[in-house]
Amino acid sequence: MNRAPVHMNLQTIKVACSNCNLRELCMPLGLNDQQLQRIDEIVAIRRKIKRGGTLFRNGEAFTSLFAIRTGFFKTCVATEDGRDQVTGFQMAGEIIGLDGIVNDRHTCDAVALEDAEVCVMPFDRIEELSREVTALQSHVHKIMSREIVREHGVMLLLGSMRAEERLAAFLLNLVQRLHARGFSQSELVLRMTREEIGSYLGLKLETVSRTFSKFVEEGIVEVKQRHVRIVDTDALKRIVNSQQACH
């Protein structure tokens, strides 16, 4: 057991967006040099989160949005009676913490599913700067709207799809986002457990597991633990749009 000090979890690093390779994912495009420089001012610091650690928790004061630089997160909400629901999985380049804006308190937990690093962007500075840089203003609005639209999709999934459809949609969505980040279109490593997938999809972990097995039997995917290889993307797409008898 090493004796690293506790504050390792909160280690901070000074950085800049202007030379960040994820810039096009989390920042607006088409800025001139002067604007870029001002954007740099937003990202005060970075913060490292160990696997299993939380970036923020339900009830904590909201001060900043976070841009994920590396790593993988889940966000989840909970009721008093112990029920909880994964509301999303977030990867590099995505913005996390939007839920905190309404009440100046976070309303969900953000947990790192692997060691991660985020850029801390104090929200008052975002607001300040987006009054001056219209591209940033527009970008902030679009990010929030995108999240709303994404959640509409999840509601559709949870409200009207069968287990196979849900898992197929989930895999296609994941691989598409990974592909946008330069990863394979057909191979992925799941960073979350079957139980977390199930929570997100409104299914029990056994059902997730069985559905994976079904896909394997049908030759649609290959699964070895958390390594998934999509053999037949079109089949997955057909499943998503199959509209079986259910519901």
Place this chain on the structure above:
Amino acid sequence: MNRAPVHMNLQTIKVACSNCNLRELCMPLGLNDQQLQRIDEIVAIRRKIKRGGTLFRNGEAFTSLFAIRTGFFKTCVATEDGRDQVTGFQMAGEIIGLDGIVNDRHTCDAVALEDAEVCVMPFDRIEELSREVTALQSHVHKIMSREIVREHGVMLLLGSMRAEERLAAFLLNLVQRLHARGFSQSELVLRMTREEIGSYLGLKLETVSRTFSKFVEEGIVEVKQRHVRIVDTDALKRIVNSQQACH
């Protein structure tokens, strides 16, 4: 059959927020007179929608947000294969159309469930003015964040609650919002069909109906068609937090 001209549906009226009694619901508080006057400039016109008519449709160009002045809407998303899902019900004072911001196109349909009137707020003018009036900027952010948080709640409901819990949560939510608008805490008139409730809650209309009947048997509510009287609010609250075996 009357011969009213087609454009009745699009009838427009010149108006002002500064003397609107819903202002505190859809606009920021604590503005001075000069700021209020500027806000008035945002709401260019009003628009009337007949029951069953659409305010906007999936795929239509996005130009404006809408503040509901009177009436009741549902928003719903659909897949190519004909499946659809009600994503929300909106009432007076609520803002509708946020989904369109990301891609400059609406991604869902907004349908009036009764004759309605909305204030049309061109989004470019909202952005323009919110660069100058920080209270407006903050307000826009909070409205979007509130919608994100609301949808988290719906995901929790759809992903982990049983039929009774869903309907109880739905009724409590509706009556709470109506109460904030000066209506009764215990009586309400549903503006939507059982099928629309079911779509929103991820249930079939028969299940919604049966669950209503169950609540009636247990003396928790009285139901006569779309008129609902909540007899025992606490019982509903207990049901929401009951955490039965399911899921």
Place this chain on the structure above:
DNA sequence: CGCGTCATTGATGTGCATCAAGTGGTGTGG
């Protein structure tokens, strides 16, 4: 008054949850 729409209620079916047992991979301590 008659028709269409919406709602209720019953009978039956099924998809997924639940319960349970066993496997494999990983990390830890001896």
Place this chain on the structure above:
DNA sequence: CCACACCACTTGATGCACATCAATGACGCG
């Protein structure tokens, strides 16, 4: 390096909540 424990995952057997199918009833509107 191995033994053990733990956790994630898989797979089977069973049950149940809700979907589906079907018939009837209650409004409301032209």
